[in-house]
Amino acid sequence: MTQPVAMTEVWRGTLLESLHLGHAVICDDTGRIVQSWGDPRATVYPRSSCKMIQALPLITSGAAAKYGLGPEHLALACASHSGAAIHTDRVAAWLEHLGLGDDDLRCGPQEPGDMAARDALILADTVPCQMHNNCSGKHSGFLTMAQHMGAGPEYVEIDHPVQQACLAAFEEVTGEASPTYGIDGCSAPNFATSLEGLARAMAWFATAGDRSDRQSAAARQLTAAMMRHPELVAGEGRACTELMRAMNGRAAIKTGAEAVFVAIIPGKRMGVAVKIADGATRASECAIAAILVQLGVLEADHPATRRFMNAPLLNRRGIDCGVIKPAAGFP
Amino acid sequence: MTQPVAMTEVWRGTLLESLHLGHAVICDDTGRIVQSWGDPRATVYPRSSCKMIQALPLITSGAAAKYGLGPEHLALACASHSGAAIHTDRVAAWLEHLGLGDDDLRCGPQEPGDMAARDALILADTVPCQMHNNCSGKHSGFLTMAQHMGAGPEYVEIDHPVQQACLAAFEEVTGEASPTYGIDGCSAPNFATSLEGLARAMAWFATAGDRSDRQSAAARQLTAAMMRHPELVAGEGRACTELMRAMNGRAAIKTGAEAVFVAIIPGKRMGVAVKIADGATRASECAIAAILVQLGVLEADHPATRRFMNAPLLNRRGIDCGVIKPAAGFP
Numbered sequence: 001m002t003q004p005v006a007m008t009e010v011w012r013g014t015l016l017e018s019l020h021l022g023h024a025v026i027c028d029d030t031g032r033i034v035q036s037w038g039d040p041r042a043t044v045y046p047r048s049s050c051k052m053i054q055a056l057p058l059i060t061s062g063a064a065a066k067y068g069l070g071p072e073h074l075a076l077a078c079a080s081h082s083g084a085a086i087h088t089d090r091v092a093a094w095l096e097h098l099g100l101g102d103d104d105l106r107c108g109p110q111e112p113g114d115m116a117a118r119d120a121l122i123l124a125d126t127v128p129c130q131m132h133n134n135c136s137g138k139h140s141g142f143l144t145m146a147q148h149m150g151a152g153p154e155y156v157e158i159d160h161p162v163q164q165a166c167l168a169a170f171e172e173v174t175g176e177a178s179p180t181y182g183i184d185g186c187s188a189p190n191f192a193t194s195l196e197g198l199a200r201a202m203a204w205f206a207t208a209g210d211r212s213d214r215q216s217a218a219a220r221q222l223t224a225a226m227m228r229h230p231e232l233v234a235g236e237g238r239a240c241t242e243l244m245r246a247m248n249g250r251a252a253i254k255t256g257a258e259a260v261f262v263a264i265i266p267g268k269r270m271g272v273a274v275k276i277a278d279g280a281t282r283a284s285e286c287a288i289a290a291i292l293v294q295l296g297v298l299e300a301d302h303p304a305t306r307r308f309m310n311a312p313l314l315n316r317r318g319i320d321c322g323v324i325k326p327a328a329g330f331p
Numbered sequence: 332m333t334q335p336v337a338m339t340e341v342w343r344g345t346l347l348e349s350l351h352l353g354h355a356v357i358c359d360d361t362g363r364i365v366q367s368w369g370d371p372r373a374t375v376y377p378r379s380s381c382k383m384i385q386a387l388p389l390i391t392s393g394a395a396a397k398y399g400l401g402p403e404h405l406a407l408a409c410a411s412h413s414g415a416a417i418h419t420d421r422v423a424a425w426l427e428h429l430g431l432g433d434d435d436l437r438c439g440p441q442e443p444g445d446m447a448a449r450d451a452l453i454l455a456d457t458v459p460c461q462m463h464n465n466c467s468g469k470h471s472g473f474l475t476m477a478q479h480m481g482a483g484p485e486y487v488e489i490d491h492p493v494q495q496a497c498l499a500a501f502e503e504v505t506g507e508a509s510p511t512y513g514i515d516g517c518s519a520p521n522f523a524t525s526l527e528g529l530a531r532a533m534a535w536f537a538t539a540g541d542r543s544d545r546q547s548a549a550a551r552q553l554t555a556a557m558m559r560h561p562e563l564v565a566g567e568g569r570a571c572t573e574l575m576r577a578m579n580g581r582a583a584i585k586t587g588a589e590a591v592f593v594a595i596i597p598g599k600r601m602g603v604a605v606k607i608a609d610g611a612t613r614a615s616e617c618a619i620a621a622i623l624v625q626l627g628v629l630e631a632d633h634p635a636t637r638r639f640m641n642a643p644l645l646n647r648r649g650i651d652c653g654v655i656k657p658a659a660g661f662p
Contacts, residue, residue, distance in 0.1 A: 012376060013512065013513035014511050017513070018589050018608065018609055021609075043346060044348075045343060045348055119453050122454065180346055182343035182344035183344065183650055184646070185646045186646070186647060187646055187650055190343075258348050277350055278614075279348065315518055316464060316517060317437070321515070321516075322513065
């Protein structure tokens, strides 16, 4: 097995304080590897980075059309949102449209990452509900599919038709049989693949405009929805939102827990997948930004880029103590 | 340079999802290395793990005695506390005793890690103050020294007598000249050393009872204060507090940012220092627990141990999805 390579350095003063190693792959429109770092065959859980794959059957099944889902719904289905009002209001309306409510979700409650939403809950002396879970858009998509299919309420079970449809889409677009699955933070199965398979899937999304099949049409809709509504895919200040805004339609990107990050770049006909071996999000954010800069779709000196790549380490008095930057020679 | 070795594994289902590499050293009562993993010569910032060293001149200068500081004050001087009421109430009283207040601190404000304290601030529609900073006890010690010395108010500047006293103590107990320093999250200088130097310093603390010099007497007081008041050194549910309670006076331990962890083990006449290369606290907590278990001062099956070593990964519905555990062969 090829070892992971140095990708992100954390400097304090004149000393390299911490170092993150990782794997990364760029695939082209034929699904072949253009460039890789570390081990492209590393088996990974994509975690939330594959939500756009999990949303494919929502469209191809006919469920999205039947329930009138638009780009905002699709962006939320692909989102790891901050639980801000713009997210939870839309999820609440979506569930109501299905005739369902918070109790029908199976993602569990989560304190919102959005500070205003968090403080509002505390001030109201109430606890977060399942709609605040960063995955509640994906789960609303699952519920929409389940209802359309006439399937049972336990939609996160591995043998439920919704999850089996997700697995079929996942294996089709990664081009590989998934070797195993884990239970995600939101209780849904998360199917494993090689990092190369994940990058190949993103390249398949990037070139969906070439093809006229239903799955590719769904991929185009999802990529467009993510790029049109970056504020729904994550939240203010977060990497997916800020970097997609900075790229202004040149790429759709998505983070996943344990430091996975993917990019769909239609203009380059490429897909990218990154996994930091230790699972640190600060490192995957820096690494994906560095790759996007190298590929020419993100400006190195854009203020959004500087939040995640060559970001100053500011301490609690705002003093600049160091920097988080791409490792020497990467990418 | 010797590469870091596998120390902490994060498993989800049947797949190793993330892996943390690190360095560790155990020194004996002669300051020699008993056992090491990775590179004992790795240069590290100890960050908050060296607060008991920074507190030595508080005692040896005569400041602690002059201002009547007891074990609670000394435990707080060594603490990275959660900003709970038990911490901030004591810091406030300490500052008042000095005739000083929050504005005299130079650590900057920080939202409390303690949920009750955090929620109380939000409900009161107020912002955290500097006393909530996890380092406010250390800084109260700095202010006590500065007042005793008749030195100026900018006590975090590198050439201030307080910091120069800390540097002298640091180099004495690590047995090495510090090659550089960084600015810490709390704005104080943080002096670098080898990991071996840090472990040697902890062994020097562990054997302080052998010696009758003022520095060693101060070390005994600090170690005793940390073990007597684990609730003041961190906070409920946190590794330093819970593991020190579980060891019941057999060791004083202290975490530092970017995944440093140290242990002072008087009964074994040993000192331990750990640095996870990527800076992940979940990994340093697991690694120090594993070493303490191996050394026979922490029970592997104690409930506190199981929070940090072989800890189940529970998701947002409380489902057991995996485990965080020592890497095969470590320690």
